[in-house]
Amino acid sequence: MNTVHQVPDLSRLSSRIPAAPSIGSTTVTKPDHIHLSFGFAADSLFPLEALEQSAQQAIRQDGARALQYSGAPGPAYILDWIQSRAASYGIDAETAQILVTNGATQGIALAAQLLLEPGDEVWVEAPTFFSALQAFRLCGASIRAFPIDGEGVQVDKLEEALIAAVHEGRPVPKLFYTMPVYHNPGGVTLSLSRRRQLADLARRYNFYIVEDDAYAELNFTGETFISLYELAPERTIYLNTFSKIIAPGIRLGWMIAHPLLVSRLRILMLGSSTAVFTQEIVAHLLKQLDFEQHRAQLIRHYWRQRDIMVTAIRSELGDEVSFELPEGGFFLWLTFPDQVNTAEMQYIAERHGVSYVAGSHFYHDDSGHNHLRLCFSYCTADRLTEGISRLAAAYREYREEHLHQGVDSYSQH
């Protein structure tokens, strides 16, 4: 016991620390590399001028408050804006039910901390958002996943599992995490009948729904959806974010929940309260921005980007891949033939100058080997097309190297 260690004793670390990042390599820095992996916003649409003015106003007019600590809920204007925006899509909430968070991802972590103790069950969609998996793992949760299809998560399978758990005396989940609209990575949207069924199950089987609505504002078709919060307000913790509609780098999102939950979430947040500085800046921004016009511009842009990527995929990869056509959001989720392992293919893709996120990162059990996620939001149109072309070339090379059967449509090259 008297030895002096010159390196830290890693055996003393929590066994829950992930051994590797939850997402694949995005560290390629070659300027020509095409990052279809990054789930980034289009930086050409950041409201830079308005932000610059807002920062000036926040510092000049509210400097002392904007730069101080705050245990308070944040600037009234930002809460009012969120309240009226939520009302516009059917969510009826008092401002006291709204918590401004450090992005929607902090919302997931807070919901997990609010509910979970080690060993508790968390049920999710397969695939699901990797940062959510990480948040649940850090709480020591036992994770189980249910497949999605074109109408979102298969709630029937969830119900079967709940019935079986009760029948066998096993625990039901504390929470079900879902991204019902423009799913990351699946791109799909939960159907109304499944929403009703899920809300009903939450009540009958006594679990909470964590509803991650991060992409809901980017609805290309203009369609809006009844939120799970609306269907079961006492059972749902609703999350949203300014990341997709203003800019990710400001790290602001929000939660809406029952006041009895919010009061506890507020206590949980005391040590990690959201920066007042950026809240004041965004409050000023929202006052001067024509949000509907800004949103329309975002939608037009991302819709066009999706179409460009889809066209390129159909032309370059044809029948080799299948996907659901997302009607909003940032992502396309490709399914390759079952023999394909996208984690293995990744090295070839990087040599070809293109990155994606391998499917296994979206599964708690590292399954999903033949899927991958592409992001159409970030790159310019030219680079999207070129990126898919590189991906197709990488796939052809991978096929020749790894798949010795079933040579078909690409055998001619």
Added chain:
Amino acid sequence: MNTVHQVPDLSRLSSRIPAAPSIGSTTVTKPDHIHLSFGFAADSLFPLEALEQSAQQAIRQDGARALQYSGAPGPAYILDWIQSRAASYGIDAETAQILVTNGATQGIALAAQLLLEPGDEVWVEAPTFFSALQAFRLCGASIRAFPIDGEGVQVDKLEEALIAAVHEGRPVPKLFYTMPVYHNPGGVTLSLSRRRQLADLARRYNFYIVEDDAYAELNFTGETFISLYELAPERTIYLNTFSKIIAPGIRLGWMIAHPLLVSRLRILMLGSSTAVFTQEIVAHLLKQLDFEQHRAQLIRHYWRQRDIMVTAIRSELGDEVSFELPEGGFFLWLTFPDQVNTAEMQYIAERHGVSYVAGSHFYHDDSGHNHLRLCFSYCTADRLTEGISRLAAAYREYREEHLHQGVDSYSQH
């Protein structure tokens, strides 16, 4: 099981959720009320003009990057600044060992997540920073506390407890949390011999030190101290913050640790990365601010504030209270006669128009009933003096109501 609940089922929440905020009521909003409770910075010293310029530059020059997601370590300039600042007080670290966090409090939470599993031992100082207690409780840690005196925590008692634990086959702590310089709330500084002893114990008994250095830059006497990190770099997770030297509302701090720990902390942070936006602004600010001059101004101000508060206490409360004279930081820690319960007295104090934080908030076991924390950093000089006068009046009233023996120096009023 078929009942529809209209309120959430609180029995499903984690049992670790605190029932009440970790600090006392600071919700009094009467304009004349004097908040000696708030551990706030002096807003008259926020570098507002420089910040306004920095925000403009960050948005104009680096807008696309500043507003995007980032898995990257943050702007190089901020890392370089932290590195050279740390070197100036004896800490030798590569920039790869530096993590910019959402304030030092996120640093505490991350260190706790890195190390702790439910049931693990965490040992702390008594009193200690309440947000640290909350972070450790949320990880399900078992907390034990060791008293401080004028030279900081009594490391001999810590050693006795370690010896006893090993002897009795009980677990030693995973981490010891300390604020060695200008302790919050105690105001004291750990002596050099105790630092050496603590670093030695960490090595011998295989625990990590979490060294919270939040107030170290505000050293009124100019004295600097050998950090625990310097004494045991492989055993120490070092925390610091821009909250006291720039402004709390920007929520930026940093951690320094061994690369093997930093790589894991970086993975933990992926879901809650620090806002690039504010990092870019602060990077620009640090480029143009004469930091030594700014710091000298802060020190002059806080030093004068401390003297004003101390003079008022000696004049108004005289022998009724004792305290160590802090040579830096924000806080005075008053000890009243043992019969005094500062949590009970708080209601009277609020009626008199003054707030403090009752001592029990700084103890994991709610002891410390006859202490309270006063903050001299935030209020203006007049209000500090008036605040202490109100506190003394509240104490006299409390004594008359609650303490029926030992009437002495205040019996004449």
